Amino acid sequence: MNDVVNVGGKLALICAVAAIALGLVNAVTAPAIDKVKEQQLSAALDAVRGTAEAGEERLVEGEPIVDGYYALVQDGTSAGYILRLTGTGYAGDMEILAAYRQDGEIKAVALMNNSETPGLGKEAEKPAYMEKYIGTGAGHPVPMNKQQLTQEEADAISGASITFMGIAQALKAGSDYVKEQLGK
Amino acid sequence: MSYVGIIITFVFVENFILTKFLGLCPFIGVSKNTESAVGMGFAVTFVTSVASLATWAIQKLILQPLGLAFLQTITFILVIAALVQLLEMVIQKISPSLYKALGIYLPLITTNCAVLGIALIAVRSNYNALESFVAGFSAGLGFLLAILLMSTIRERMNTEWVPKPLRGVPIAFITGGLMALAFMAFDKALLRNLIG
Amino acid sequence: MLFMKILWAFLSVGLLGAIFGIGLYVASRFFAVKKDERIQQVVEALPGLNCGACGFAGCESYAEAIVTAEDVALDLCKPGGADTAMKLGSIMGKEVEFSAEKLVAQVHCRGGKETAEYKFDYEGIEDCNAAMLLYGGAKKCPFGCLGLGSCIKVCPVDAIDYDEDGLVWVDRDLCISCGKCVDICPTGVMKMIPYGADVIVACNSTDKGGVVRKYCKVGCIGCAKCTRSSPDGGFVIENFLAHIDYSKKGERSAALADCPTKCIIRTVKEVKIEESAHPLEAVAAQDSHDAD
Amino acid sequence: MGNFTKGILKENPIFIIMLGLCPTLAVSTQVVNAIGMGVGVIFVLLGSNIFVSLLKNFIPEKVRIPSYIVIIASFVTMVDLFMQGYAPSLSKNLGVFVQLIVVNCIILGRAEAFAKKSNVKDAVLDALGMGVGFTLGLLLISLIREVLGSGTITLFAIGNFDGVIRLPGLSESPVRVMALAPGALLVIGYLKALFNWTEARRSKEATA
Amino acid sequence: MKRLSTFPKGGVHPPGRKHLAHSLPLQNASIPSLSIVPLSQHIGSPAECVVSVGDVVREGMLIGKPTGFVSVGIHSPVPGTVKELRRIHLPNGVQTDAVCIELAGEFDRLGKSQETVEWENMSAKELLDLFAQMGIVGMGGATFPTHVKFSPPKGSRVEFFVINGVECEPYLCADHRLMLEKIREIFEGLRVIRKILDPEQVLFAIEANKPDAIEAVMSYCRQNVLDVKVMPLHVKYPQGDEKQVLKALTGREVPSGGLPIDIGAVVSNVGTVNAIYEAVCLKKPLIERALTVSGGAVKNPANLKARIGTPVSQLLEECGGFSEMPEKIVMGGPMMGFTVLDLDTPVTKGTSGILALTGAEIRSANQTACISCGSCISVCPLGLNPRLLYKLVDHLDYGGAVEAGLMDCKECGCCGFVCPAHIPLVQGMRLGKRIHLKNRKKA
Amino acid sequence: MIELERQRITTSPQIHKPISTAAVMWAVSACLLPAAVWGVYSFGLRALVVMLVSIAAAVLTEFGLGLVSKRFTILDGSAFLTGLLVGFNVPPAIPLYIPVIASVFAIAVVKWTFGGLGSNWMNPALAGRVFVAFSWTGPMTSWTIPRNLVDAVSSATPLSAVKSGLFTYSGDAGGPMQFLSEIGYPHSAFDGKVTDFLRSVFEPLGATIEPGYGDLFFGNIPGCIGEVSAFLLLIGTVYLFARKIITWHVPVSYLVSFGGLVWIFGGSRFGSGAFSGDVVFHLFTGGLILGAFYMATDMVTSPLTRKGLLIFGVGCGFFTFLIRFFGSFPEGVSLAIIIMNIFVPLINKYTGPKRFGVTKKGEE
């Protein structure tokens, strides 16, 4: 019996001490971690919201691509939406934030979390990459395949057209969502 | 994701050895001959299956309700270590022949990245209990596949005159590298196209 | 809030720890299986070369035999030598005597492309035993080294290689005395000598001197000059071939110098000395070199 | 001192003992990851070696492994939490491999092979040596992989410098596979062969 | 036409080149002035020399007496004096003492008419003893003492006795000639064998490339109303091997490591049967044999009856020497035979041919590493993996090779013949077997 | 007296089949020649330069490594063949450093690391190709318009045009050839004649023939230098079969299993249900013919026995189908073959020959 207590108790003791220590460390780091998360989100929103203000996030249920949206307000009037989208890239899902005008035209896009290949799909993280989508969605269709791009643009995505098509598909779905669900 | 999807993911697309780099120490260490490689593969499969189920329970029943996510690492590894040790003792007692086949590998598995790795990945992917189990099982299968193929190739290398400095571990790594090159065919996009 | 969290952490992990601790303890009592710890100790004490010189399948099986069987000698590991035998003795609690000097292998032949005669050009597997299948090898001398390197292949520690003359030579410092090369050598030209041996008679031919002269320039012709030049060197002629009894510790450099076919050579490769007028001087220089 | 230096070359955990391979290969895509991982491992090694050697008489034999693992896991969690809070991008790059330091074979290996038999001072030296050896090995591998596979050398961002040194030419069209899974295995395979070769030459020369 | 049977798996079709000699009748080769008679010409323990230098010997006199059961006597092929005892290396690797006999004196048999001996009232045991006395061994190549082979273990039953007239080796025609010219003797020998073994069925196997021999044997059987089944076989090397010929004839497989008797069969070469006739009916020991001298480099190929101990050089000379320089002198057939180093090498009881081959016939090329083409596997009649066996032997894993079937290898040479990498596979097999036997003896 | 100049002393057999490694390798190289000439004709001298550079890189690497290990092996032709096949497997406009790296990788890493000729377990040329294809995806998928399609604007290969085009396509083309016609994929003048001929033969039988098969079969399409002309590649195999250098097992099982899968499942992409895939299109596009007859048949990296070869071929067919139809790369042949290379030792282990006189029972 003594032995049981010796063995079990000692392991329990080590565990418990460890747990307390971790609890304390957690208490120190938890606020920092939360702050990091907030900062990341607001930085991302800043990147696409332009001069407008973003409201609270609303979650969207039952949509495969659109996960949530923020209403944009400029000078007191509604200036469109920022959508949180999930696209499928070469190496799994990609998180996309895109700002739309109320008529569904794309104003700004940013690629967030993704695991695309550096040098290929990851190039889409660069703001310049998204230029081909900007201004499409309402008057012009979102470019969906290479044939709809200029030769220069097509060369730039050579070897990474899956990423390109994945983003395009997500943006188009977002645009449609704005037009059909939010625009009214 | 469907169960088939999980299986394909962990056997091919995210093969623990060839794309995720989890469990390399036993992969290199125990792949010299087919027999022990297969033994190791089955042992790992067994442990990953049980461990991912057990850690799922810990996560859902203790850590999440109590808001103790930061204790994930410590509780998971504790469970795994205890599980493996228990398993070793039980097998040794109940089936000496199985112990003879698996026993020597079991202690190695405690510190096998694959086991903790699948537990953490299953939690991060928000799998339910059965999905966690299937994920653990298929991660083990992926390991088994990789180590079996590796061992047959290494057995073949035993009868070739591989340059001296490259013999043994280096050639195992390079073989693994070439296998990984071929396994790059199995990417996420393939998985998505295949199962929608 | 913070306090509650830490309390929960304390309680849950502590409890897990307690459960596993007790569980493992109980389990270990239930499922305990006895094992002899000494096997592992013996394995660790052995060099782990798995060379098989002990006569067992490998270090591990020797260890198991030592611990489980009563009458297995503790001094069978040749690579380990005296040190290992002592260690095993202390693990097993037995007295071990191990006195023999370390033996190393060496090729007793210097007949090569320039010095020896050949019957034909050998074509086939690079393996001395394979060459033996065809008229006992391509060399006219049936006792010499065939030079196809079976011993090189078999040596577990790469102690054997071709030297600068293209002849097979054992590096005595790398040799672990496992005897595998002696086993595999088809002509018996690879023999064990004491590590400290200063010279060897580098010939294995028991043919009469006249016959030897016909097929090899550096063969032993059994002229017995060595026995006269270095009477305390332990030289013995047997079947027209000189042997050295290494238990005699007398000087042997005179024999080395006098051997008419120069088949007595040093076991440590000589530093190449510039062409000197008298071969004897070269030898003397070498001797003084050895001394310091 | 020998306890420190042995880990760097003679018993380098990566190239000689061949342990802790998973993180070595997984995070060696960028130099900065290697440094981060290395620091994390050194911290955990230090902590676990100290505590194991301190508690060597306290811990019962039957629960030796679980106890060591709990100690190790605690330090790992600390590293993890601090990284998440104060080095978020590094934390993201390293992914699960921070948590997987727990099972990094080096750490339990050192606890078992060294710390449990040694005093605190030796344990610290051993931990530092092994940790530094691990980090150097990791650095070497990641340097090769990043230069070949991305044409860059990624360090820390300071001020205006974004932390990335780009090699002209190579960074435009790198040998991308070297940054991917096969590259990791090939690089460590050839490095190990190089080690074997130099080792063999050294021992040949030593006896000659 | 009915499809001729053959063994199903493996085998090769080397260029036959039998036309060089198959229509040439057997001739007596000239008697050598110096006969070199090795004491070990058979499998088993060598004979013990019973003469010494200077002794005068008569034709057919015993000069080496059998030592043990698996051994046979050696006889002087010529009358003469013993000049010396010499240590010689036979091409097949055997080192043995040989008795050198200088021709002198008078022949007891040569040129004299032979009377036939009554043997019907001899018992099987007496006949077998006679075989050993007369030095009868298998003439199909293995030179295994026939009296041993004909003493099947108790309880086994001889269902088939097979006369092996396959002669599948290229170039060789000696058996072919025997079947044409000595048919009566062969069937007389068969009567002796029937008395010893009492087989249920006698099969006569001949490959289809010897239609005249098939015809001759068939018509002889028909005329004499003999209960012998003549079986023409589809041509494929190595059909003459007893395992393959039995598979082709009966469909049964001699088990690995087993003997023909395990499936109720005994196989003998036609030459052996002829030798049995001569030994039993003419009381003539085995002192000469039929062989073929052929090859692209031989001026006048021939089928000869040569005395044991005749040097190779003399036979080549008798055939007119070389029309061009040969690359190899081969003793035996080209698939299993051995190259000759010394032209003094004598004919032995197992010598079925002497070939002088040109480079164009040999077709050698540089050896490279194995390219895993699998040809060797598909031609090995014994279902072995020669490539694997060779590699294991090359890596000194003799145990592994034996486990993979090394000891089954008949050294038929099919694998070496087809290997595009020109790897000396057969040498590897022989090396492996030799080392394995050495290791086993030691253990 | 008989005199001899020099006797050769060897073990049996004393004669040999007239075949050697070098003869095999050079014969395969020679059989590839027509396709190489076509590549140069179709894509210009640049294609010749690419092939010469890859061959030179491969042979020099072989020579260098041969020096290190004291073996002189370049005359056995295997390095030449590997280099040639690397050149065959890259686009004509490739920057030259890429085929050089592919060849060096093939010879140094895939072949000599394991001990040189015969010791490698993965197809060197294909591994080299895949290595560079994954590293320089862009240049490895940038095609040159062939000579006979001068007026074409797009330079996509038929396979990649179909694959990327289908991504957003919602019509009902009925099959890949119709789809290509719909998006205006160009045809050569020669193809018109072939189509007319085919129509005259098959239309009376009730079949409709799309234009373009002639270009596919004879090689008027963009693609890798050596892979485009299925016709000339097949011509070369006649000799290989006649000399028994390759056997039917791998190509047939490969093509049949792949064709079968295409036939069964290939139509669903076009909404035409099972058993309607366009087998002909898939057989003659991409590197399938080159792969099935010249690369999957590499003896070193394929199984040893007939049974093994059949399994290997079926595996190649399966993976080619999987990657072509579901993977992210338009082409699947090279990856499929090197994936199956991994399985070869396993296949060999379980498809050894049946030993004579050994029964299952006796074996234990």
Ligand SMILES: Cc1cc2nc3c(=O)[nH]c(=O)nc-3n(C[C@H](O)[C@H](O)[C@H](O)COP(=O)(O)O)c2cc1C
């Ligand atoms: C190592 C590797 C990484 C890849 N990464 C990406 C990627 O990040 N994004 C992508 O769209 N495709 C990626 N691909 C997929 C291929 O490049 C794919 O064939 C290509 O996108 C289609 O060809 P195209 O863009 O020339 O039409 C990758 C392929 C490989 C081999």
Ligand SMILES: Cc1cc2nc3c(=O)[nH]c(=O)nc-3n(C[C@H](O)[C@H](O)[C@H](O)COP(=O)(O)O)c2cc1C
């Ligand atoms: C050691 C040994 C023992 C043999 N014992 C017998 C035997 O008992 N009965 C028998 O019929 N043949 C026996 N043989 C003969 C073989 O069956 C076979 O005829 C001989 O090896 C020659 O066959 P080959 O010319 O096909 O190689 C024996 C052969 C050897 C080598």
Ligand SMILES: Cc1cc2nc3c(=O)[nH]c(=O)nc-3n(C[C@H](O)[C@H](O)[C@H](O)COP(=O)(O)O)c2cc1C
């Ligand atoms: C590869 C091979 C080929 C053989 N070819 C023949 C042959 O053509 N004719 C023959 O009589 N024996 C041949 N033999 C020998 C037979 O196996 C068998 O030993 C012989 O027929 C037995 O008769 P014997 O003991 O009278 O020689 C061959 C053996 C081997 C291994």
Ligand SMILES: Cc1cc2nc3c(=O)[nH]c(=O)nc-3n(C[C@H](O)[C@H](O)[C@H](O)CO)c2cc1C
């Ligand atoms: C029929 C045949 C096909 C071959 N195919 C290839 C090939 O696809 N790739 C290659 O590198 N070598 C090939 N070779 C050459 C050679 O076998 C190859 O370089 C070896 O794999 C090198 O060990 C081939 C050889 C033959 C005989």
Ligand code: SF4
């Ligand atoms: S010593 Fe013996 S084994 Fe070594 S090369 Fe000489 S003959 Fe061969």
Ligand code: SF4
């Ligand atoms: S030289 Fe001979 S005895 Fe010495 S280690 Fe090598 S094989 Fe063993």
Ligand code: SF4
């Ligand atoms: S020599 Fe041996 S291995 Fe080769 S084919 Fe003949 S029986 Fe088979």
Ligand code: SF4
């Ligand atoms: S025939 Fe020669 S090259 Fe072909 S597999 Fe056999 S050993 Fe290798």
Ligand code: FES
């Ligand atoms: S570090 Fe050893 S298994 Fe991952």
